[in-house]
Structures are given as C-alpha cells and as structure tokens.
Amino acid sequence: MTMKQKLFLMLFALVLSVTAMAQETVTPVKDKTMIVRLAEIEVYPEHLQEYLKFAGEVDRLSVEREPGVVCLFPMQSAEDSTHIRILEIYASEEAYQSHIKTAHFLKYKQGTLHMVKSLKLPTMQPLDPETMNLIFSKQRISPSAPHQF
Numbered sequence: 224m225t226m227k228q229k230l231f232l233m234l235f236a237l238v239l240s241v242t243a244m245a246q247e248t249v250t251p252v253k254d255k256t257m258i259v260r261l262a263e264i265e266v267y268p269e270h271l272q273e274y275l276k277f278a279g280e281v282d283r284l285s286v287e288r289e290p291g292v293v294c295l296f297p298m299q300s301a302e303d304s305t306h307i308r309i310l311e312i313y314a315s316e317e318a319y320q321s322h323i324k325t326a327h328f329l330k331y332k333q334g335t336l337h338m339v340k341s342l343k344l345p346t347m348q349p350l351d352p353e354t355m356n357l358i359f360s361k362q363r364i365s366p367s368a369p370h371q372f
Contacts, residue, residue, distance in 0.1 A: 257293070258319045262309040263343040270338035271305055277338075278307065281331035289325065291318020305340075 266274045282295040293312040300306035313319040322328055 256315065258311075258313040258316055259347045259349070260311040260344050261347055262307075262311055263341075263345070264307040264309070265340040265342075266305045266307060266338055267340050268305050270335075274307075274335055274338045275299075277331050277335050278309070281327050282309070284327040285322060285325070288327070289318070289322055291315060292322055 278297055282297050285292045285295050291314040293314055294310060295312075296310040298308045298310070300308070313322065323332075
C-alpha cells in the first residue's frame with residue numbers, strides 16, 4: 224500500500240470516527256448537522272513556508288478557542304509539498320459561520336490570499352457512520368498508545 228493510500232485511509236477513518244462520535248453525543252437537529260470538509264489548497268512555492276506558519280497558527284487557535292471546531296487537521300502531500308489538505312469538522316453550520324468571523328481566521332485568510340494558487344472546499348459525507356462506534360471503543364480500550372505521524 225502506498226503512502227498516499229495509507230494517508231487516505233487514515234483520513235477517511237478520522238472523518239467517519241469523528242462523525243460517529245458526534246452522533247453518539249449530539250441529537251441531530253436540522254440546524255445542528257456537523258459540517259465536514261476537506262480543504263484542497265495549492266500554495267505558490269515561493270510562499271510555502273510563510274503559508275505553513277499562518278496555517279499552523281489558525282488551526283491551533285481555532286481548535287483551542289472554538290468549541291464548535293471539532294477538528295482542523297492539516298496535512299501536506301508527501302509528493303508535492305505545495306499541496307495542502309485540511310480536514311475540517313465543525314459541530315454545525317453555525318459553528319462554521321462563527322469560525323470564519325474570528326480574528327485568527329480573518330488574519331489567516333487576508334494574510335494568505337496572495338499565497339494560494341487554488342482552493343477547493345468540498346463538503347464530505349461519511350459513507351457508513353454506524354460502523355465508527357467500533358473505532359471509538361478501540362480508542363477507549365487502548366489510549367496508552369500515542370499516535371505519531
């Protein structure tokens with residue numbers, strides 16, 4: 224299995240597991256459906272290092288400060304370092320709308336406009352969220368093994 228395939232499988236499992244956890248603890252309401260996106264970003268090579276600093280800061284601050292930001296998981300392609308993917312999971316549309324109005328997000332967005340060659344924000348749907356309870360039960364059984372990338 225290639226590194227790309229492994230990364231895809233890990234990402235897929237993460238999306239499904241977080242979605243399943245939310246379904247366990249949150250009663251779905253029309254306006255409270257989780258938002259899952261996989262941001263696909265291509266950065267101009269000459270701005271890559273600066274972009275990574277902005278992205279690292281906004282991801283960290285968003286997860287630390289915003290209860291509605293369930294996950295911002297940035298990744299860089301092993302094949303082309305200018306290709307960035309960010310798994311974004313928000314508790315609701317309201318949480319997402321709140322996120323894009325924060326000072327740290329606006330600083331990131333305005334500061335990186337000239338660095339980004341392309342941006343896609345497709346919304347993702349879990350394929351089988353019911354099976355993800357197993358992932359969480361495994362996490363509860365063996366929390367002593369830290370995950371490292």
